[in-house]
Amino acid sequence: MTKIKRFFYNRRVVRYYRKGKAYLNNLEYLKTQQESKKEILKKPSRTTIINYLLSLKKGDTTYLEIGVRNPEHNYNHIIANIKYSVDPGIEFKKNPVDFKMTSDMFFDKLIKDEILTNKIRFDIIFIDGLHLAEQVDRDIENALKYIKDDGFIVLHDCNPPTEWHARENFQYKNTPAGDYWNGTTWKAFLKWRGNSSVHSCCIDSDWGVGIISKHHPLGKSITTVNTFYEYKTLEKNRKEHLNLIDFESLKQLF
Ligand SMILES: C[S@@+](CC[C@H](N)C(=O)[O-])C[C@H]1O[C@@H](n2cnc3c(N)ncnc32)[C@H](O)[C@@H]1O
Numbered sequence: 001m002t003k004i005k006r007f008f009y010n011r012r013v014v015r016y017y018r019k020g021k022a023y024l025n026n027l028e029y030l031k032t033q034q035e036s037k038k039e040i041l042k043k044p045s046r047t048t049i050i051n052y053l054l055s056l057k058k059g060d061t062t063y064l065e066i067g068v069r070n071p072e073h074n075y076n077h078i079i080a081n082i083k084y085s086v087d088p089g090i091e092f093k094k095n096p097v098d099f100k101m102t103s104d105m106f107f108d109k110l111i112k113d114e115i116l117t118n119k120i121r122f123d124i125i126f127i128d129g130l131h132l133a134e135q136v137d138r139d140i141e142n143a144l145k146y147i148k149d150d151g152f153i154v155l156h157d158c159n160p161p162t163e164w165h166a167r168e169n170f171q172y173k174n175t176p177a178g179d180y181w182n183g184t185t186w187k188a189f190l191k192w193r194g195n196s197s198v199h200s201c202c203i204d205s206d207w208g209v210g211i212i213s214k215h216h217p218l219g220k221s222i223t224t225v226n227t228f229y230e231y232k233t234l235e236k237n238r239k240e241h242l243n244l245i246d247f248e249s250l251k252q253l254f
Contacts (some may be wrong), residue, residue, distance in 0.1 A: 034178030035161035039180075044247050046156055049209050050124060050245075053152050054080055056254055057123050063113060064122045064146075066103045066139060067129030071096060080123070084116070087129070103129045107142040109164045114244040121148040127157040131183025132168065133191075133229070140192055140212065155181035158189040159208020164230040181212045182207050188231045190241060196221045202242040203250055210242075211250075218253060219243035 001009065021028060054061050063080035068087040077087055085108045089095030092202040099106050099115065109115045125143040127136060137156065142155045158252075160166035164177035168184055189210040192199050199218040203209040211218055222241060238244055 025101070026176075029176040032162045032164050036165070036177060039161050039207055044203075044205055045074075046126075046128075046154070046206045046209050047074050049081050049203055049205070049211075049247065049250075050074075050126060050154055051077075051152070052251070054078070054126060057150075060125045062120070063124050063126070064143075065128065066106070066143075067127070068095075069093075070095050074126075074128075078126075096145070103127075103135070103139050103142070107146075108188045118129050120146065121145055123148055123151050124154055125151070125253065126154045126156070131157055131170070131181070131185045133184040133187035136185045136188035137191060140188060144198070144212075147214070151213070152209075152216075154209035154210040155185060155189055155208045155212070157185045158202045158210035158229075159204065159238070159244065160186055163205075163235075165207075166231055178180070184229075185210075186234060186242070190226060190229065190234070193222050193241060193243065195223050200243060200249065201242050204244045204246055208242065208244075216253070218250075219245075 044132045054063065057211065060081040062082040063197045064084045064086070065075050065077055066086045068075050069092045071085070080152065084099070085097035086099040086103055087095055087097045088102045089100055111118055125147055127139045127143060129139060140153060147153060162177065162180035164175040165180055166184060166186060167181070168174060168179070170181050170183065173179055175207065186208070188203065192198060192212060198212050198214055198221070199216060200212045201218040203211070204230070226241060234241060
């Protein structure tokens with residue numbers, strides 16, 4: 001390397017070092033990292049919560065999971081008599097599911113009686129597919145048509161600990177949340193929290209496990225709405241707006 005090239009190269013290295021150091025020591029960055037660490041230590045897991053809800057049912061149980069990825073992480077551990085899975089196979093190449101398609105396609109075919117039977121009713125539908133508000137909202141609306149009257153809709157990722165976890169863009173990982181991503185599922189869940197025809201709560205564990213029921217009194221709907229779905233408003237009113245409760249409190253409801 002010539003002297004002149006080395007001079008400019010060294011300046012660039014120093015600039016990168018300074019910028020990197022400032023980024024890694026930034027309070028927002030450190031706080032976000034702390035929040036990720038706190039969240040991954042919380043218990044129980046979504047799997048335990050779903051299995052608990054299934055255990056309340058008498059007789060044979062039927063379970064549907066939307067968005068499966070690696071079934072070893074949840075699906076294979078769900079205890080139900082009949083199980084079905086839906087995933088277009090975006091994140092896990094093997095994609096060993098029953099219906100290799102999007103949730104929209106699945107519900108469209110189900111309603112037309114092209115798959116299973118449109119008379120089917122599930123004890124639990126676990127929505128964990130595309131984590132964007134509009135899609136999750138549609139998944140909830142469709143799922144409500146296919147759960148039993150005393151069934152549950154369960155949703156993963158309803159309680160993002162920071163706005164970086166709640167970013168829209170899954171692909172962009174240069175944020176303080178890094179690989180962790182809850183997307184905007186919380187907005188769809190919050191919208192349904194405002195609907196008085198359903199009961200809902202969110203378990204404060206595993207990034208927020210939302211539960212919706214037509215029948216079980218899980219919690220009253222809210223009238224104060226975060227009209228513009230601002231993250232800061234969620235942060236200030238998290239407990240009330242999401243009806244955030246711990247697992248023990250959920251058990252006491254039954
Ligand atoms: C977060 S992962 C699911 C994790 C799994 N449920 C668990 O508990 O470990 C999200 C999955 O949703 C799938 N997915 C993405 N878009 C989808 C869509 N429109 N409909 C259904 N699944 C979708 C992805 O392929 C991915 O496998």
